[in-house]
Amino acid sequence: MDAPKTPDGRYLIVRGRLWRTTKPNLGEQERERLVHELMNARRAVKAAKANEDDKGVAAARRAVNSAKTALGERGPVWWTDGAKDFNRTLVKNTPYASWFFEQSQAPIR
Incomplete structure (x- = not known):
């Protein structure tokens, strides 16, 4: 089973933690x-x-x-809109928390 990706494609979610994805323009x-x-x-x-x-x-x-x-996956972010990098952060502590909860139907702890 593939790890879920955030709607913007910037992160994979593995065991409740965000991991930056590969640059899509490679x-x-x-x-x-x-x-x-x-x-x-x-x-x-x-x-x-x-x-x-x-x-x-x-x-x-x-x-x-x-x-x-x-x-x-490390170093400077590959996106250009100035959004903060949440790499290695628990999803519950990010703006993605509500989306993740809705997708997984798992409680946010």
Whole structure:
């Protein structure tokens, strides 16, 4: 099951928390390339941790951050209307709370 997206397409909602989506204006090939880089970087984090390689973990985490920033999931927001970024915020603490409640029929806690 796919995580619900906010009506403006800016966030996915996972376990009640907003996570910024990928920039919608990325071309499909560019998005695929960046996702591939992200997955490689995540595997590198896992391998470095398994090898207890602190410098490798740090380098791999920088690569994860770089890929996520290029995808628009971190760093400057990709929208241009000046709206605040609620990335990683509980949906109940955002302007999306009422919409989410109506969609999910779940109580806001």
